[in-house]
Amino acid sequence: MKSMLKKGLLAAALMASTAPAAMAQECADADRVPITWSTIAGFYTDAMAELVSGFEAGHCVKVNVVNIDNSQLYNKQVIEMVGQTGAYDVVTLETSEKAEFAENGFILPMTEYFADKKAQLDDVAPTLAALTTQYKDDVWGLPYYTYTAGYIYRADLFDDPTEKEAFKKRFNYDLAVPTTWAQHRDIAEFFTRKAGETLKGEKLTKDFYGVGLMAGPFPEIQDEMSGVLWSQGADWLTDEGKVPVDAVEKAMNDYLELVKYAPPAALTVTYDGVMNQMKDGQIAQTYSFFLDQWPNAVQTETSVAGAKMGVAEAPEKKAYIGGFLLAVSASSAHPKEAMDFVAHIGGHDAQMEFAKAGGTSTLMSVLSDPAFAAPESRGKTGHFSTLLEIFDSMKGFRSNLFDTPFGAKIYNTMQIPLQSAAAGQISARQAAERLAVEVEKICGGPCPIGK
CATH class of the missing domain: 3.40.190.10 (Periplasmic binding protein-like II)
Incomplete structure (x- = not known):
C-alpha cells in the first residue's frame, strides 16, 4: 500500500x-x-x-x-x-x-x-x-553540501628547517604530509611539547599538542575513525551485516595511541572544538577531519603569528565521505x-x-x-x-553503514562505546564487542544491506 x-x-x-x-x-x-x-x-x-x-x-x-x-x-x-x-x-x-x-x-x-x-x-x-x-x-535527491574529510595541518611547522632537521634525526625520514597513519602518529608524537620547550626555535608559553581529535560524546568520533578502518580494508559492517570486532578493535587502538598527543579537551569536543584549538595555536594537525572547516581553519593565519595552513588528502587516501x-x-x-x-x-x-x-x-x-x-x-x-x-x-567506494536501512540508528549509537574507550573507561576490545552487541539488537540479527 x-x-x-x-x-x-x-x-x-x-x-x-x-x-x-x-x-x-x-x-x-x-x-x-x-x-x-x-x-x-x-x-x-x-x-x-x-x-x-x-x-x-x-x-x-x-x-x-x-x-x-x-x-x-x-x-x-x-x-x-x-x-x-x-x-x-x-x-x-x-x-x-x-x-x-x-x-x-x-x-x-x-x-x-x-x-x-x-x-x-x-x-x-x-x-x-x-x-x-x-x-x-x-x-x-541531491546533496547540497559535503563535509568530506581530509587532513588540515600547520604547514609552517612542517616547513621549518629546525623542526625538519629534528624530525629526520629522530625518525630517520623526512617531515612531510603523512601518507600513512603510522607517519601521522609519529608527527603527532613529535610535535607534542610542554610549556617551556621550543617550537620553531621559540619558547612555548603553553603546552602544544601533536593532533586535535573529535573524541567527545558526539557522532564525529566514528567519522574520524572511519578512514583508518577503511584503510584496513574493513568497514563498520561486513557484507553479512555484522560488526567486524577485530578490525574495529585495531582501529580503536590506533585512535587510543593518538589520544596521548591530543589536548585533554579532546574528550569533550567535536569539530568546532578542534578548530578553536587550531586557531588558538594549540595543535599541529588534525586527524581525519571535515574539509568544509577549511574557511575556519585558515583563520589560524591571523590568530597565530607566523602560521601557514595546509590541506591534503588523509593518510592512505581514505577518509569519511x-x-x-x-x-x-x-x-x-x-x-x-x-x-x-x-x-x-x-x-x-x-x-x-x-x-x-x-x-x-x-x-x-x-x-x-x-x-x-x-x-x-x-x-x-x-x-x-x-x-x-x-x-x-575513493572512486567506487561504498560503505555498508550507508546501505542498510538501520544505518541512522546504528550511527547514532556508535559513539557511546567508542567514546567510552577513548576516555579510558573500557578497552578497545570491549568497545568493539559492545558495538557488535548493540548493532545486532538494532537490526534484530545481521543487518540487511541493500545497495
Whole structure:
C-alpha cells in the first residue's frame, strides 16, 4: 500500500505543470504554492537564504525554512515521516539516513524527475553521489553540501628547517604530509611539547599538542575513525551485516595511541572544538577531519603569528565521505514544487553562489572552477582541489553503514562505546564487542544491506 501511494504521488508530481519563470515573477503572494524545508540551523542554511529567494523569484512558490538543531533534526523528521503529516516537503538527510528514509517510503524517488536532467546528476561528484543519492537503483535527491574529510595541518611547522632537521634525526625520514597513519602518529608524537620547550626555535608559553581529535560524546568520533578502518580494508559492517570486532578493535587502538598527543579537551569536543584549538595555536594537525572547516581553519593565519595552513588528502587516501541530501517527503502535498526546489538548490548556479559564500559544493563543475583556485579565493575555497583528489582516490567506494536501512540508528549509537574507550573507561576490545552487541539488537540479527 505504501509503495502504491508513493508511485501515485510521484506520477502526479511529474504530470503537474508549473508557471514559466517570467510568469512566476509576477505571481501574487496569495497564489504561491507553500513548501516547507526542514534543515540544519546555522551556516548551512544561512548561506542559502538568497538562493531560496532566487528560487521563489523564478517559481510561484513560497519556501518556509524550518531551522532545526543538528542533534534534533533526524528525530523530528522521522516523527513527521512516520505520521505522514506533510509538515515537511523537503527534508535534509545525513549520509547514514538515506537508506532508512528510502526503504520505509518516507521520501520519493526522483529517478524519473531527473530522466531528462542527466547532465545535472552527472555533475555531482560520482563518489559522493554513490553514497548520498543512490539506493537500490533509484535516485533520492541531491546533496547540497559535503563535509568530506581530509587532513588540515600547520604547514609552517612542517616547513621549518629546525623542526625538519629534528624530525629526520629522530625518525630517520623526512617531515612531510603523512601518507600513512603510522607517519601521522609519529608527527603527532613529535610535535607534542610542554610549556617551556621550543617550537620553531621559540619558547612555548603553553603546552602544544601533536593532533586535535573529535573524541567527545558526539557522532564525529566514528567519522574520524572511519578512514583508518577503511584503510584496513574493513568497514563498520561486513557484507553479512555484522560488526567486524577485530578490525574495529585495531582501529580503536590506533585512535587510543593518538589520544596521548591530543589536548585533554579532546574528550569533550567535536569539530568546532578542534578548530578553536587550531586557531588558538594549540595543535599541529588534525586527524581525519571535515574539509568544509577549511574557511575556519585558515583563520589560524591571523590568530597565530607566523602560521601557514595546509590541506591534503588523509593518510592512505581514505577518509569519511558524506553530504547533506535534500529529498522530497512522500507526504508532501506539493511534490513537484518540492522536487523543483531540490533541483535548484543542488544545481550549478545555486552551488556557485553557495561556494562564493563559503559553502563546500558537491558539484565537480564548481569544485574545479578556475575562479575558486585563484589566490584571492583561498580563504574560502582553498580545499576544493583537495576534495577533487579525494573523490578521485575513493572512486567506487561504498560503505555498508550507508546501505542498510538501520544505518541512522546504528550511527547514532556508535559513539557511546567508542567514546567510552577513548576516555579510558573500557578497552578497545570491549568497545568493539559492545558495538557488535548493540548493532545486532538494532537490526534484530545481521543487518540487511541493500545497495
